Amino acid sequence: MDIYESESIELKEVYTPEVKKEVVAFANKNGGTIYIGIKDNGKITGLENPDFVMQQISNAVRDSIRPDVSMFTNIELVMKESKSIIKIIIQQGTKKPYYLTEKGLKPSGVYVRSGTTSAPASEEAIRMMIKMTDGESFENNRSLFQDLTFESLNREMELRQLECSQVQMKNLGILTEDDIFTNLGLLVSDQCKHSIKFAVFQGTDKLVFKDRKELTGSIFDQLTDAFKTVNFYNSTKATFHELLRSDERDYPEDAVREALLNAIVHREYAFSGSTIINLYSDRLEIISLGGLVSGMSLEAAMLGASQPRNEKLASLFYRMKLIEAYGTGISKMMSCYKALHVQPKFENVEGAFRVILPNIHAQEVNIVEEKYLPILKLFEAQKEITRNDVEETLGVGTTQAVNVIKEMLNKDLIKKVGSGRLTRYVLK
Template sequence: MKLYESETDKGLKPTGVYVRSGTTSAPASEDAIRMMIKMTDGDSFEANRSLVQELTFNRLDEELKKRGLEFTEVQMKNLGILSSDDIYTNMGLLVSDQCKHSIKFAIFQGTDKLVFKDRKELTGSIFVQLTDAYKTIDFYNGTKATFHDLLRTDERDYPEDAIREALLNAIVHRDYSFSGSTFINLYSDRLEIISLGGLVSGLSLEAAMMGASQPRNEKLASLFYRMKLIEAYGTGISKIISCYKGLSVQPKFENVEGAFRVILPNTHAQQLSVEDQKYLQILRLFENQKEITRSDVEEALGIGTTHAINMLKEMLYKDLISKVGNGRLTRYMAK
């Protein structure tokens, strides 16, 4: 197998990278080219020269000063931001204000992707993206109050430490040789964070669950460690699992070729049995309004008054909803 760049002036194929096998050749895909580069130069994305050399580091400088850390030219070389011949590396591009990668955030109505409630793309320095992503999730992270005698306890839908660890893992360990974005999808019953690259070659999901770790971006992981954003390699997944200890719902971790997904369940989302799935459409009405009426149910399901009354009575009996008021002023609230 040989690689060559075609010559347009000889009437051959357009300029590009081709893979020749025997007497035939075919254009190489971006993934194939990426793998060939890694095979010849090693998986050293961070150390490679950045194609963008006009870089600024205002946010990084600000974050380092908060932690009492210096950011001199010597430090830039020690961190791998600047090469020995004073050329900015891809590591430099990643932590610069001109970072080319982004996080795409989507909030969906319900448990599927049929209806968008909001969407945004977070750009700029990865430190800006990290902060903005956490703040956006926190804005939508509901709070449920429970009372034990006179003591009130507030619990968030998603444990804050689990969110933090999942975000940090996605940023520190994704494969930045892919140009695509990191995805954060928020549904009524779960939060999903999908990062490109999957686990490094040779590291299984089972090994990662045990605490084994091999940072793909060693310089970036080292910087985050110095900044005390991460405490130790290999602890992220175990911390996330610990956040859900003793709860009826548990986080999930999925690794496929090219991507890694963390699924954090909403600790307060109602888990309906198969028998109770018929009430799901009524429960979804509460996603847009605090209270509903019998008329709302009739309109949403296209049913008559008697059918709607019977369904609401069943939901009251099953403790899925509560009743407020009487007569024409009767309203219903989700439990």
């Protein structure tokens, strides 16, 4: 019986390490058979030391391919034309994608059978295999990135006197039983691919831009950095009742904390976009991707109903005492504004959820912004302005322009650079 190469048959005259690639390709597709000791043209050459070659193949399959594909692989010694050849039968695996350990879970390590060759799989094909095997839950899926470190996670766990051993990482869902990092592992790793984009605007719209940052790293680092950044811009206003002084922040710190936690724990990480934080003079907006989970209405969420999208991530945050209980975030934000003249708003649309925390002192801020807005808008087209620019923009004389500039300097809206005839003003 003649044997020829096909989509399900691969012929090798001698054993080479490349056989591992063929095993991976067959396991990732519909299975197949590899013959060693037969030329590409079907001529049987045989093997001089088949027992040794069988041991090499067995070791390579066991040690060089992940997840373990041994149970789907059968290695046989057969005789054809009085010559010894090796027949490797590979069944379609149930834990796709299989990959070469040394290359990792990426196109250079994942192969699929295509015609008579084994070709690298695309990233999209790898994602589809992962989703078909692991299910729809993003956090449970195996991560495409396996070279991960966990300095931030270890630091956070140590602060709370919690264990972060390999066994514990498996219990938390960071590692699979096959020692493969999940997407939850990717999120809490130092190499997390998602980010938070923070922007500050002068006024109540996006016309005048003041500052921008992108917060990266582990989601624990992102949470800490986001809170610190908002806190930096969260001004304090002092009020006096007779001799008693009371300090009040523009945004209640507990409300900011809950809004940030909600955005990180409940967003849809299958979307590659960033979580957005926009700070205006009258409000703080936090937009997370994904919206509420299917079947959960905004009204139900307002009542305290909860259905975590990322159950293991929420469980980890609960274990680390970052969240106290499920479904309490919105009510906590509301309680921070209790008896105040402004209230938080929550908006849910397909693909996104927005939390709007109003500035408690917004009315006072808006009056200030409106007065100086024509001058502030000059910075959209130029980095620096002069006194003459102010005179022309407001249609006033030198004295009035100087007074307005002094007011803006005192309110830390602008900063003076240079002196004399070279005096310029830039955004603070």
